[in-house]
């Protein structure tokens with residue numbers, strides 16, 4: 001869907017290179033063996049069909065994973081319970097030895113070769129987010145006394161080797177990117193970056209705090225860490241892509257014009273609106289369904305279930321239900337429909353029914369459309385949540401067949417009097433003190 005929507009590159013999330021990196025019960029991709037090539041090719045072919053490039057993020061789990069699925073010992077830097085305190089059933093990592101490191105390098109190379117067979121155009125070395133390569137770079141975690149521990153040059157050795165070996169294996173066929181974190185409180189991250197600066201073909205930079213990188217909008221605003229990225233960008237001649245919950249074309253243009261990064265990356269904005277790039281391209285920026293930074297998508301990812309999105313209800317249902325974020329199938333039999341209540345669900349129902357060609361009456365008891373969003377978006381830092389209401393009100397305003405009636409509480413007899421063939425009502429909430 002994202003490729004169809006105009007994104008230049010569509011990337012997998014983390015993709016395991018070997019059964020010793022297993023993140024069950026979370027969903028993840030894998031390139032463990034030849035059989036996995038077929039499954040990954042389904043993605044690359046679908047992406048290529050729309051003229052986009054496909055990227056794959058090769059992943060080595062390290063001491064953070066539990067390997068519930070494969071039951072193999074996780075390979076970490078230390079013999080100790082795994083480090084992710086959010087996991088309810090901690091496992092025990094085994095300290096890797098030199099043979100393990102040699103194996104990891106071979107597995108990474110083999111996975112990169114499989115990635116090319118599967119049709120990927122960009123192969124990643126994934127050196128952040130607390131996984132094995134981050135463990136190596138962390139001076140507290142890395143207590144090794146060999147050539148992989150101690151000095152910074154030693155602690156980044158495995159990252160360097162993986163970039164160089166991936167380039168050697170597949171660099172003539174595809175680009176090699178590295179995801180890496182710089183900035184915030186980590187001054188050494190720039191020294192590490194500078195030592196690797198010219199090795200990959202593309203840098204994908206984030207900051208070394210996941211809570212900031214993908215913070216909720218209440219606390220972290222759009223383009224919050226562009227200064228951190230720009231500082232690294234000055235240390236390399238290679239192109240830099242970075243995220244920052246970019247939803248505004250003006251902000252994107254400003255960041256690019258200032259030269260702080262070369263490409264705009266997006267996870268959540270592309271979930272909320274897979275067609276964001278096409279809308280910019282076609283001068284339809286006002287139609288962008290902007291991410292509100294609620295992190296409901298990530299909450300569901302963390303439950304190990306398909307993603308869902310507050311702004312884009314088609315997310316995760318494209319294949320199962322055939323839902324499309326932009327194309328609404330016209331109804332073969334347009335009818336008269338009453339939607340009672342203009343909260344987020346009522347607004348969305350009225351919008352989609354209207355786009356399908358039904359005659360829609362949207363009745364709302366209060367003066368304002370938006371329901372609960374009107375309360376939520378007035379809380380400190382929560383203004384962006386108002387986008388749920390504003391985007392839908394804007395879209396409905398373009399539909400001549402949707403009539404909106406605020407300040408119209410309905411009794412049962414009013415509903416009958418309207419003579420509609422369908423009534424859509426949300427849960428009936430008993431009248432009580434309103435939160436203002």
Ligand SMILES: Cc1cc2nc3c(=O)[nH]c(=O)nc-3n(C[C@H](O)[C@H](O)[C@H](O)COP(=O)(O)O)c2cc1C
Pocket residue numbers: 012013014057129179206213214243244245246265266267268269297298301307
């Ligand atoms: C549902 C979800 C899953 C993610 N999974 C990964 C992942 O597997 N690997 C990774 O490097 N980043 C992952 N991220 C982080 C994003 O790549 C991105 O860095 C982060 O969301 C901030 O970018 P944004 O503001 O454009 O969302 C994930 C983000 C989301 C929302």
Ligand code: SF4
Pocket residue numbers: 267268269271272290291292293294295296297298308309310311312
């Ligand atoms: S659920 Fe949707 S709107 Fe909320 S943060 Fe995720 S992508 Fe953005």
